[in-house]
Amino acid sequence: MGRNRLTPQEIELKKVISSNLNKLLEKTTKKKIDVHRLLNIPQSTVSDYFSGKTLPSEENISKLADFFGVNTYDIDPRMRATDSNYNELQMTLLTKYEKLNLDRKKKVVDYAEVQLKEQMRQQNKVHSINDTKNVYYVDVLGAVSAGTGEWLTREQHEEVSVNNEPPEYDFAVRVNGDSMTPLFSNGQIIYVNRVFETSEVRSNQFVIAELNGNAYVKKIVFSDNRRSCRLISLNKNYDDIVITVDDDFEVVGVVII
Numbered sequence: 001m002g003r004n005r006l007t008p009q010e011i012e013l014k015k016v017i018s019s020n021l022n023k024l025l026e027k028t029t030k031k032k033i034d035v036h037r038l039l040n041i042p043q044s045t046v047s048d049y050f051s052g053k054t055l056p057s058e059e060n061i062s063k064l065a066d067f068f069g070v071n072t073y074d075i076d077p078r079m080r081a082t083d084s085n086y087n088e089l090q091m092t093l094l095t096k097y098e099k100l101n102l103d104r105k106k107k108v109v110d111y112a113e114v115q116l117k118e119q120m121r122q123q124n125k126v127h128s129i130n131d132t133k134n135v136y137y138v139d140v141l142g143a144v145s146a147g148t149g150e151w152l153t154r155e156q157h158e159e160v161s162v163n164n165e166p167p168e169y170d171f172a173v174r175v176n177g178d179s180m181t182p183l184f185s186n187g188q189i190i191y192v193n194r195v196f197e198t199s200e201v202r203s204n205q206f207v208i209a210e211l212n213g214n215a216y217v218k219k220i221v222f223s224d225n226r227r228s229c230r231l232i233s234l235n236k237n238y239d240d241i242v243i244t245v246d247d248d249f250e251v252v253g254v255v256i257i
Helices: 008-026 031-039 043-051 057-066 077-082 084-098 102-123
Strands: 128-129 135-145 157-162 171-176 189-194 205-210 212-224 228-232 251-253
Touching: 008 043, 008 057, 008 077, 031 043, 031 057, 043 057, 157 171, 171 212
Parallel strands: 135 171, 135 212
Antiparallel strands: 135 157, 171 189, 189 251, 205 212, 205 251, 212 228
16 A cells, blocks of 8 residues: 555554464464565565555465465455456366265365365475475474473474475474484474374374374384373383373374385
8 A cells, every 4th residue: 555544444454464474374384484585575564464564465465365275265354356267166066066975075075185284284394495405495384392292382483494405294393302213313303294083094104193292203113992091112222102092192194104
């Protein structure tokens, strides 16, 4: 709007867009600096969008929608009237979906889940900051214990640089401890593919598991037809952790080897 005075509606719209952007960012492992780097929008401009100081242009709304994998009107409600392509695609998909039997509908949902995971991997893919020096940024989601347990929250982000291009991954964590040596050393950054159900995990895989509020990197071994399991350290100085029915236990990811 330049130096023109904003209308009350536009002032309210800035608040709405700011709120939508911050909610979308909270659902990812990204930070505002990633929006700046990946979309080539000035850092000060990104900050103004998220704080509600300025209204994004239509072009930047489109870029932000692609970044978060949402519709443009999920960010800026003004775009709903002009987002006919999304509406048309949505109606086509729903019309065809309703004609399918139950088994085929489940296949559509499964396929959509695969596509969503792939999209999340692509969005979380690191990027080179200097092609000649081959340096990459990695957003590390805190630390996981290779010993006796450590808290892992989404508030512990740490941006680090690495020299080797990482694989495609959903999130990265830093190892704390020596219980998984020689495979994983203390301080090592490891890359993880997120899982949404423990049934996705196979016995003898290396996993990131949350147990009673603490996060571990361990080898998981199932027994008794998957009715019980243990978390195993590679360093024999550490005892296995046996999971009981009273434990609050969840596998959140599989380590990429």
